[in-house]
Amino acid sequence: MNDKAVPPCQAACPIHTDVRGYVSAIAKGDVEEAIRIIRQVNPFPSSCGRICTRLCEKACRRAQIDEPISIRELKRFASDQTLGLKLIEIPENSYEEKIAVIGSGPAGLTAAHDLALLGYRVTVFDSQHVLGGMLSQGIPDYRLPKDLVKKEVDNILALGVEAKTGLSLGQDFTLEELLKDYQAVFIAVGSQKSLLPKYNGVELNGVIAAVEFLKQVSRGHKPRLGKNIAVIGGGHTAIDAARTSVRLGASDVTIVYRRTVDEIPAGPEEVEHAEKEGIKIIYLAAPVEFSGNEKVQSVRFIKMQLGDLDKSGRRRPVPIENSEFEITADTVILAIGYMPDAEVLKESGLNISRSGTVLVKDYTGITNIHDVFAAGDVVSGPQSVIEAIASGRRVAEALHHYFRTMPDKEEKNFMALKELDDGIVKLINKSERQKMPALKVEERITNFDEVDLGYSKDQAVMEAQRCLNCGAGAVVADNCAACLNCVRICPYGIPFPGKEIAEIDISQCQACGICASECPASAIILQLEAKENNRAELEKAVDIAREETPEILIIGFYCRYGSPIGPPFDEDEVCWLGKFCTGRMDEHQFIYPFELEVDGVVIHMCKNDECRFRDGNQWSKSHIKSAKKILNEIGIGADRLDIISEEDFHNFRNKLHALGINPLRTGKKVKT
Amino acid sequence: MGFREALDSGKFLITAEIGPVKGTEIDGLLEDADLIKGKVDAINVTDLQSSVMRLGSMAVCHLLIDRGIDPVFQMTCRDRNRLALQSDLLSAWVLGIRNVLALTGDHPTLGDHPDAMPVFDLDSVSLLRVISRLNEGFDMTGNQLKGAPAFFPGAVVNPGADNEAALDMQIIKMEKKIEAGAKFFQTQGIYDLDLFEKFIKRAEGFKTQVLGGIILLKSAGMARFMNKNVAGVFVPEHFIKEMEETKDKVKTSIKIAAELIKGMKHLCQGVHIMAIGWEKRVPMVLEEAGL
Amino acid sequence: MIVAELKPFKEIENMLRDYKKVMVLGCGTCVTVCMSGGERQVELLASALRMAGRLERNEIIAGEKTILRQCDPEFIDQIKDEASNYDAILSMACGAGVQGVAERLAGIHILPAMNTTFIGVSDGQGTWIEACAACGDCILDRTGGICPVARCAKSLINGPCGGSKGGLCEVSKNNPCVWQQIYARLGKLNLINLLKGMSQPKTRPVHPRKLVNPKNAFG
Numbered sequence A: 001m002n003d004k005a006v007p008p009c010q011a012a013c014p015i016h017t018d019v020r021g022y023v024s025a026i027a028k029g030d031v032e033e034a035i036r037i038i039r040q041v042n043p044f045p046s047s048c049g050r051i052c053t054r055l056c057e058k059a060c061r062r063a064q065i066d067e068p069i070s071i072r073e074l075k076r077f078a079s080d081q082t083l084g085l086k087l088i089e090i091p092e093n094s095y096e097e098k099i100a101v102i103g104s105g106p107a108g109l110t111a112a113h114d115l116a117l118l119g120y121r122v123t124v125f126d127s128q129h130v131l132g133g134m135l136s137q138g139i140p141d142y143r144l145p146k147d148l149v150k151k152e153v154d155n156i157l158a159l160g161v162e163a164k165t166g167l168s169l170g171q172d173f174t175l176e177e178l179l180k181d182y183q184a185v186f187i188a189v190g191s192q193k194s195l196l197p198k199y200n201g202v203e204l205n206g207v208i209a210a211v212e213f214l215k216q217v218s219r220g221h222k223p224r225l226g227k228n229i230a231v232i233g234g235g236h237t238a239i240d241a242a243r244t245s246v247r248l249g250a251s252d253v254t255i256v257y258r259r260t261v262d263e264i265p266a267g268p269e270e271v272e273h274a275e276k277e278g279i280k281i282i283y284l285a286a287p288v289e290f291s292g293n294e295k296v297q298s299v300r301f302i303k304m305q306l307g308d309l310d311k312s313g314r315r316r317p318v319p320i321e322n323s324e325f326e327i328t329a330d331t332v333i334l335a336i337g338y339m340p341d342a343e344v345l346k347e348s349g350l351n352i353s354r355s356g357t358v359l360v361k362d363y364t365g366i367t368n369i370h371d372v373f374a375a376g377d378v379v380s381g382p383q384s385v386i387e388a389i390a391s392g393r394r395v396a397e398a399l400h401h402y403f404r405t406m407p408d409k410e411e412k413n414f415m416a417l418k419e420l421d422d423g424i425v426k427l428i429n430k431s432e433r434q435k436m437p438a439l440k441v442e443e444r445i446t447n448f449d450e451v452d453l454g455y456s457k458d459q460a461v462m463e464a465q466r467c468l469n470c471g472a473g474a475v476v477a478d479n480c481a482a483c484l485n486c487v488r489i490c491p492y493g494i495p496f497p498g499k500e501i502a503e504i505d506i507s508q509c510q511a512c513g514i515c516a517s518e519c520p521a522s523a524i525i526l527q528l529e530a531k532e533n534n535r536a537e538l539e540k541a542v543d544i545a546r547e548e549t550p551e552i553l554i555i556g557f558y559c560r561y562g563s564p565i566g567p568p569f570d571e572d573e574v575c576w577l578g579k580f581c582t583g584r585m586d587e588h589q590f591i592y593p594f595e596l597e598v599d600g601v602v603i604h605m606c607k608n609d610e611c612r613f614r615d616g617n618q619w620s621k622s623h624i625k626s627a628k629k630i631l632n633e634i635g636i637g638a639d640r641l642d643i644i645s646e647e648d649f650h651n652f653r654n655k656l657h658a659l660g661i662n663p664l665r666t667g668k669k670v671k672t
Numbered sequence B: 001m002g003f004r005e006a007l008d009s010g011k012f013l014i015t016a017e018i019g020p021v022k023g024t025e026i027d028g029l030l031e032d033a034d035l036i037k038g039k040v041d042a043i044n045v046t047d048l049q050s051s052v053m054r055l056g057s058m059a060v061c062h063l064l065i066d067r068g069i070d071p072v073f074q075m076t077c078r079d080r081n082r083l084a085l086q087s088d089l090l091s092a093w094v095l096g097i098r099n100v101l102a103l104t105g106d107h108p109t110l111g112d113h114p115d116a117m118p119v120f121d122l123d124s125v126s127l128l129r130v131i132s133r134l135n136e137g138f139d140m141t142g143n144q145l146k147g148a149p150a151f152f153p154g155a156v157v158n159p160g161a162d163n164e165a166a167l168d169m170q171i172i173k174m175e176k177k178i179e180a181g182a183k184f185f186q187t188q189g190i191y192d193l194d195l196f197e198k199f200i201k202r203a204e205g206f207k208t209q210v211l212g213g214i215i216l217l218k219s220a221g222m223a224r225f226m227n228k229n230v231a232g233v234f235v236p237e238h239f240i241k242e243m244e245e246t247k248d249k250v251k252t253s254i255k256i257a258a259e260l261i262k263g264m265k266h267l268c269q270g271v272h273i274m275a276i277g278w279e280k281r282v283p284m285v286l287e288e289a290g291l
Numbered sequence C: 001m002i003v004a005e006l007k008p009f010k011e012i013e014n015m016l017r018d019y020k021k022v023m024v025l026g027c028g029t030c031v032t033v034c035m036s037g038g039e040r041q042v043e044l045l046a047s048a049l050r051m052a053g054r055l056e057r058n059e060i061i062a063g064e065k066t067i068l069r070q071c072d073p074e075f076i077d078q079i080k081d082e083a084s085n086y087d088a089i090l091s092m093a094c095g096a097g098v099q100g101v102a103e104r105l106a107g108i109h110i111l112p113a114m115n116t117t118f119i120g121v122s123d124g125q126g127t128w129i130e131a132c133a134a135c136g137d138c139i140l141d142r143t144g145g146i147c148p149v150a151r152c153a154k155s156l157i158n159g160p161c162g163g164s165k166g167g168l169c170e171v172s173k174n175n176p177c178v179w180q181q182i183y184a185r186l187g188k189l190n191l192i193n194l195l196k197g198m199s200q201p202k203t204r205p206v207h208p209r210k211l212v213n214p215k216n217a218f219g
């Protein structure tokens, strides 16, 4: 068993965000907690919440049952809900060292952010006047609005990071010059140059490169493209270029990709969006020649079929003889890849690979030049924002270790929990993934407004509650008496008798908490809901409720899964507390409120077939029954505690009013 | 002729049963005994039947002897440890008691003193061995007695055990009881002669004497109650119907009992009639059965 | 394992009538396993006692503590200092545990919260059954590993009494007749013959019994 293993989402995330942590915070409706967790590792939650490549979702174990959790949309929800929230204190300058960062994309700015927080003085240089790299100049507005990027950039500058814009490495300054004023230089200039194929006619007017085109549009230009557009490629840039063309007025846009829909790197959602917007996609075809008179007029393609596997493990497309066809095009946009601008880098004295990327020692980003580091797309070639952020974080840490002469830290190994066993998968209820609301097609193709609208609160909470809380389940402590009660009662059959104590395979535990509520030694700890927290939460709620000096104070417990959006019904006298299934509540949790002088306790009854955890209702009823017996014996009276549905509430309240306040408040015992 | 001699004589034997009262008023009890005296070969006296506290079996047996009746002293293991059991046996002997029926006994929880300590220091098999040992002139631990009794020990068996395992164990235990010294057996009430015959066939090789049990049916309700609650008793539906439809319950009851007795005549060595309050009617049963 | 159950609440309340500071002391072994006297039950009982005390206008301070075994002095020593702050200790252990604590902490009144019921085994979720009477004269070799001394209402050792109906015990009608179980088990083992052997009346132990392990108890 791998008890140190983390949820697969966290293991898959390049910055190992505590996904489960923030998702479960949203499941409780606590967005502030959620954004705090996200911000600990990620200075770009708004951006990532929109355009992240979400490796987490590909790893999510919920997919074994139905579909993965919409982790990215939940991140977006958390950040959208907390835009005004101040999360990070401005750090004090604690170190003398000054660091220059070249390039203000996610890699450069993340490093600047982390270094500033550590107490270093950081200056960011960029050839552009707007900071943010591809986030602000490249990725189109309708996917990632510029004002949001600006906010995130400004937050970083607010930490005391200095920005020097409009200055290009190799043109306006050299590495040597920088190294005189700065103790280290971090190169994060990204990949900026489109690759151009060597077909006939590539030099014709109207044949343009996607990245450059998108940057132009980002800067506010509206190039004239004509009616018919052919986009060649299948990545983000291709789709972005096509959808941007539509928004610039092109009526007939076709994407041509050499492989099939299954291989397209842009991903199914992007493809779906594009198709909805009227973009045609031709699969299994590649250009042979561009023709036209000075200006391009048509492209000739050849049909392809998939052959053997290539180095990347994908099947290589091979041309089918005599299958050529032609498409008319006023503009051809080439989106077949882009690379760092190797010239400048070489001139600066850096070791460069054959494909033009900067060669570094390892994850620390150390280059061949002393005190010069590099990371992000300039090292990896075009990747993703989250990878750029991850590399920026690593370099910041490496620099800190370097300056403080601390030994290099071993990169932490995040091992993922293993898959759910088939037997367990069968026992888990299916639950549909929340659909992302989006602008209607006709409302979006004439402008650059953001297409996806974001989850409503209800949607976000419901989506978050789909999370299986992987690895946050029950843990057996040393004082386990090996009674094996857990082994006998787990609705999923997960605990088993170990050599000395009961053992629970955390990779399979569904965190229902029934075993914890039934453990006679109180030796099972539910990571998701520690006992102390339960008490503290209750005490706080009672204190707050008491301030309003209600005549009768009732504490209500409801199941959050059963009533995701909040208390099941509204009653002035009831102070509600949500639980992730009331089956996990032990008897003491039902009688303790009375010790706090609460007058009544209600538990909202779930319908039997609704229990997320199969047996929850049965257990809550059994615990309530036993708690009622105790209340009777001590003279508080069993009628003050009940499990009810909304219709029963009035009866319960009447009964309670007849009984009067908690006898602990009057000292008068109820005759039983 | 005493009980033992009667059994040895080979005649078809008849025993009846009386239960001592709760208290000291014994007139009715003795009246019943007088009424059946001479018509039966022995009368069993029960030992705190159903674990209800009452007059003791030994004293009543002694009173019967005074009236010329040969009693069967029923002795259970419920209330006495091995010391008391042996001592009471010696006491019984000097009071003239000759026949002992050794039983396990009901559990105290079934009676009117449910919190009484259930003793069961010995079980019925061990008790029979103890009786045999006393007859040989020794107590349980081998100490010589000054003067030994010569009891005629008997035991009970339940031929109507309701499943194969239970019946098998009854037979095994019966064999053990014989080995321990039991000379005769009285059975639980019999209503199904076919089943009884099967049992007798199985026990044939044991070469012991069996007195088939007859319980007088007082009503259809009683029959149903026994079917539900009394182990080993099964009153077939046709008897229940007869009791239900009859105008004269006593007459029908006597008729059924007599019928059963007649049927047993060629199966076993005698009958043991449990009248349960209808002791006065025993002579009528015997008359009807032609005995 | 020893099985015990909580006494009626009223009885406990009465016992504690004259005490203000009571330590509710759980035992982490047998009574935890049978879910009647472990840490969780300590928490519940202490809470109930505090509330009941307040209602009687006789406030009670009920401390909560659980040690691994109350039948071993070394474990009891772990609470020695803390115990001196209390007027009484309410032990949730079996009778042996109560006495263990009383012996070790002789200056404090130790009260039993439990009725010790039997030595038993688990019979599925939340159920335990009596299995051993600690008679000191084991006959399980002859009874297919099922003890008639502990599990027959009359402790019969030479076969059933004849009162069983439908395979159930005549006395406690919810329980199987143990002799039927023995018969079935021996049948499976092809050992029905063992039933024919005569079991001698049992030797009876003299209380209190004591076990001395000579290799370990010298000196």
Ligand SMILES: Cc1cc2nc3c(=O)[nH]c(=O)nc-3n(C[C@H](O)[C@H](O)[C@H](O)COP(=O)(O)OP(=O)(O)OC[C@H]3O[C@@H](n4cnc5c(N)ncnc54)[C@H](O)[C@@H]3O)c2cc1C
Pocket (backbone or CB within 6 Å): A051, A052, A053, A102, A103, A104, A105, A106, A107, A108, A125, A126, A127, A128, A131, A132, A133, A134, A135, A138, A139, A140, A167, A168, A169, A170, A188, A189, A190, A191, A192, A211, A214, A236, A237, A240, A344, A375, A376, A377, A378, A382, A383, A384, A385, A386, A388
């Ligand atoms: C059209 C498009 C769509 C994309 N969509 C996604 C997506 O949906 N999800 C995703 O995760 N990733 C996406 N990517 C990839 C992602 O944007 C990049 O991987 C990421 O931005 C790389 O970050 P970086 O910091 O290394 O470089 P960049 O973001 O490229 O930043 C480099 C910065 O360096 C500056 N610079 C360059 N040269 C010099 C110089 N000589 N002197 C000074 N400054 C210089 C540039 O102006 C720029 O600001 C997309 C990329 C493109 C082009």
Ligand code: SF4
Pocket (backbone or CB within 6 Å): A007, A008, A009, A010, A019, A020, A023, A059, A060, A061, A062, A069, A071, A466, A467, A468, A469, A470
């Ligand atoms: S179910 Fe939740 S914790 Fe598990 S992988 Fe998916 S998001 Fe992560």
